[in-house]
Amino acid sequence: MALEFSQETLKQFQEVTGRYPKKEAAMLPVLYLAQREFGYLSSEAIEYVAKLMELSPARVYGVVTFYTMLNLKPIGRYHIQVCRTLPCALKGSEKITEWLKDKLEIRAGETTPDGKFTLSEVECLASCGTAPMMQINDDYYENLSESRVEEILKSLK
């Protein structure tokens, strides 16, 4: 079955494209809608967005591959993103990542077999004063230690 937005999402699509002076400008918000609806941006999802936006799939694909928050592959329910940039590195982010790799038995960029966690190392998230830190889905977790990370993992059902 071909991918399609739900009625509710289609309504949001109309709303968001109507806000901008030009339809193309709504590209990122529309891709966010698609990612929320379909989980990730597969070729089918990109083709569908392209049709809605009246653009070529290549044009949309070029945007998707440019931004780190747009996923071309399926992703775990919890996307753990550990900041690795200098201020976090000075405060021990490497240890946090190593601990997570051991605990989850995956490497950075991989998803656990049960589809619960994806682990990524990312660049600066503008939370340097509370380093080391990580982002899980929409939320920031700051001033991390190994024991704090363990508690956080346990709290995620």
Next chain:
Amino acid sequence: MEKVLLRNVDLPGSHTLAVYESQGGYRALKKAVQEMTPEQVTEEVKSSGLRGRGGAGFPTGMKWGFVPKDSPKPKYLICNADESEPGTFKDRVLIEKDPHAVIEGTILAAYAIRSHTAFIYIRGEFAFGARVLEKALAEATQAGYLGKNILGAGYDLDLILHRGAGAYICGEETALLSSLEGWKGWPRVKPPFPATHGLFGCPTVVNNVETLAALPWILDRGAGQYAAIGTEKSKGTKLFSVSGHIGRPGVYEVEMGYPFKRFLEEDCGGVPDGRKLKGVIPGGASMPVLRADEVENVRMDYESFQAAGTLLGSGGVIVMDDSTCMVKAAWNIARFFAHESCGQCTPCREGCHWMEKIFARIENGQGGTKDLDTILSVSGNIIGNTICPFGDAAAMPAAAFVKKYQEEFEQHIAQKKCVLRE
């Protein structure tokens, strides 16, 4: 010192309209749209001496002045909330704790350039900040500060919150424009400048969050009061984000010209655990590092940092103590830039990766005697040869690390290992 930017952030409920109004919020907007012309607002900001706080330090009022008054095209004002410079987390505080100051500032700037559509471009990762701003925008619209016929003065403004999707380069103003138009964030050749050919080819001004958040205070209290703060050329206050090996990390509002050493040692609690300062990056990872001995007489303003061979930049202060391996620090920053290079210009796209690889092999004990010269050569071939300032931002710090900690780099190469790793 009276706080201009962090004046509200510690108040309970500082993100709400009620608290913001109780502190005189939107008084400046009222005064501007009801009593002043856009030109008068621009003049006021010009005479305040306010300079752009995103990193470049360009005079704000002058930037607005480049927008052609007789253009039949729509004009756009964009609040740059794509805060991504490593070591910088000041805009996030304003967005989350004082969103109405950001919004009021954005409306004031839009009014000054006669824009009727404005955007806040916020980095995608700031999901919480985006929610705070959404709520604040709804409150401001409800109260008549946004939308049609603002405060009955006949001025209309639609303010749209736009989320980025993870790309450092989109903080560069022309990349931001490409991104906002629905493309990948590739910077554009200047000239033409955004003031004449910006968003959709229309006159556009992009201002940083901190710049805009200063406007309500400036217009409420008057340019003279703002210009009385700071130094002759660096007026007002500046937010500094302090991170790394420091006693009290966080965001500080500082009068321009404040002694840097005193700031680090007294205000921020100095380097902890009995360690000594080894180096400090004063303006975000794009700016050259200062050795401990170079910090002595530096003052916290545009001119003084420049005289010391670095730049104030975004005010992202990254402190490194004497346990820090400077090769590893340089590698970390080079890796950041290699990851974030947009890939448009060859010197940057290729050079950033080469610098990262070379730093990595030196740190891992596989460096060669010519590696340092190669880094300086690569760096020199990037500087000035790219469309946007990203290239310089990647190349300058790499060269500074090599030159200022040359001995440590040479030891790594000679001993074929990291000399600081236990």
